[in-house]
Amino acid sequence: MATQTSSLDLSRSAGVEAPGMPALHMWIFAGLLLFGLVAPYILYPVFVMKVLCFALFACAFNLLLGFGGLLSFGHAAYFGSASYVSAHAAKVWGLTPELAILTGTLAAAGLGLAIGSLAIRRQGIYFAMVTLAFAQMVFFFSIQAPFTGGEDGIQSVPRGHLFGLISMAPDRNLYFFVLAVVFIGLLVIYRIIHSPFGQVLKGIRDNEPRMVSLGYRTRRYKLAVFVLSAALAGVAGATKAIVFQLASLTDVYWTMSGEVVLMTLLGGMGTVFGPILGAAVIVTMQNYLATFGDWVTIGQGIIFVVAVMLFREGIVGVLARIIRRPL
């Protein structure tokens, strides 16, 4: 893919530049955290929580696509199944929110391991199709399985008490918990990208035979990043189930897989911060253009076409090129 060459230069130089976090990135993270802390006082907290969940989902997806070079077209499977498991755990088993999210995450990781170990045997379009096929299986499972509630989904999931102590019912309490979960998730992704493991991944992405000839067992690396990405997507899905108090077929449907691709490409594939921005743009559009009906989906389509035609590196990718720094 043509887009990979440009993002590759950026991320490669990021790896060479410094072993720790470059000052610029530190400032951006600090800015994001600061914004996250004041956001619930300016914006509607539930809306910001939705943005946060999708930001983590897009970043998890970007870990696989932008840094592993693997285009999965079935990430809704991990996002959605984690949200079902987390909702079920909180509602039926009565687990506290943090344990419910953990259970959902483990389920997504397990599913990622099962699907990933089969899917990574193929490359390119075949890989994408295999992941899509498995995701559709998960979708049909979700329609049929008794515990998912079919097309009604799992409704009235209790928000519960954090560690059994702090009530999550007020939006602001829940907000800061979600902010912490998502922010830790983002830092984990950042750490993965800039670890030696991440460097090997980029090597595999750019030239797999070369890495094989250097003695790396590339399949293991690909499987590892697949499972990591699925698990982090699971964190996002499980958290979303607690926020909205429901898990539904929307989360496992293939359009959700498409939306996360859109968010990642729009924000900037292979950049650290791009998917966050992409998720924010798409979710904001869905939220504030809800009044205009059809225009939400038409607007998304137009934006996607414009992004592909005019700035393939995505918004943050273009910014990074302008300031000549990796973002």
Add this chain to the structure above:
Amino acid sequence: MRKTGFIVASLAGLLMAGTAFAQTAVKIGVLNDRSGIYADITGEGSAVAAQMAAEDFGTDKGITVEVVSADHQNKPDVGSNIARQWYDTEGVDVIADVPTSSVALAVNDITREKNKIFLNSGAATSDLTGSKCSPNTVHWTYDTWQLAHGTGGAMVAAGGKTWFFLTADYAFGHALERDTSAVVTAAGGEVIGSVKTPFPGTDFSSFLLQAQASGAQVIGLANAGGDTVNSMKQAAEFGITQAGQSIAGLLVFVNDIHALGLDVAQGLVLTETFYWDLNDKTREWSARFEEKTGKKPSMIQAGVYASVLHYLKAVEAVGSKDPEAVMAKMKEMPTDDPLFGQGVVRADGRKTHDAYLFRVKKPADSKGPWDLYETVATIPADKAFRPLADGGCPLVQ
């Protein structure tokens, strides 16, 4: 969200009428599908219906009404996000319509949590007045129990003794088949077979041939939306109704029939609780509705009008918009509107009124583009809906 010119008009009216009354400002949010498969039967038409209710209620009673609307895209998370935002930050008092059962159940929970009022017209699930009933919800127009019993019971009474089901293979389809089978058997009919079709499906030919070969008098379509449309089109290609079998649609709306055309849909039997051509009042209202939207109203849009009107009457009677008092009033006061006639809102939130078994006309008998149905039977209000005691609603035990 979209502000209508109505508030301006009502304010102007108030200035002229003087300020003799204490002011109550009511904000009604019409939340439905404005871009997907239910956009025709709900959508903008429901918002128009809510505005018409406000206009017909009158501006001289000390109540100003603002109508806002939004698209939930049939996604429960989008719907619940909008509902929360409306209640928390935009001062919405009432959410109306809300098709798609999953979204309706989510809004049902949120409305209860925030202590507001939910006037559902668009959703089918009978759980809203059953196991998940809420003191803050009124379910106005129809539900799955009513559809199954209306079509099933009345068809058997009309001579359709043997049934074969085409069932969409997911919970909704299974529930519809189960409920209708029970009714058919109880009424003295017999279910001689059924086949599950993949959901969502496009090719129903082999299933329809199976249904045809079964020799059943009635083929029941336990499906919805695109599945219903596709299976009906293909049934028309096989000439199933012309060959003497009846097709019963369990969830079909007048707009679907209008879109399919009489050539395809003729002979289909279905249940609705409202049709524009029932009497002079419905014809008069529907003509006004058509002027504004270019279409005849669906029963859901009619339900939005009637439920908003009843709500406004209750607000007037109580003299405030306090949700508890208004809900109590809505349940205490008998309903009376031009579209559904007289009825009641029961303790479990279920609104009851007559339902009708219709048969789709042959093209030759139709006098206009919207002249689609002939009435086969009228199901009285007390028979049309699930008895209060059977729903398992905690509010009535």
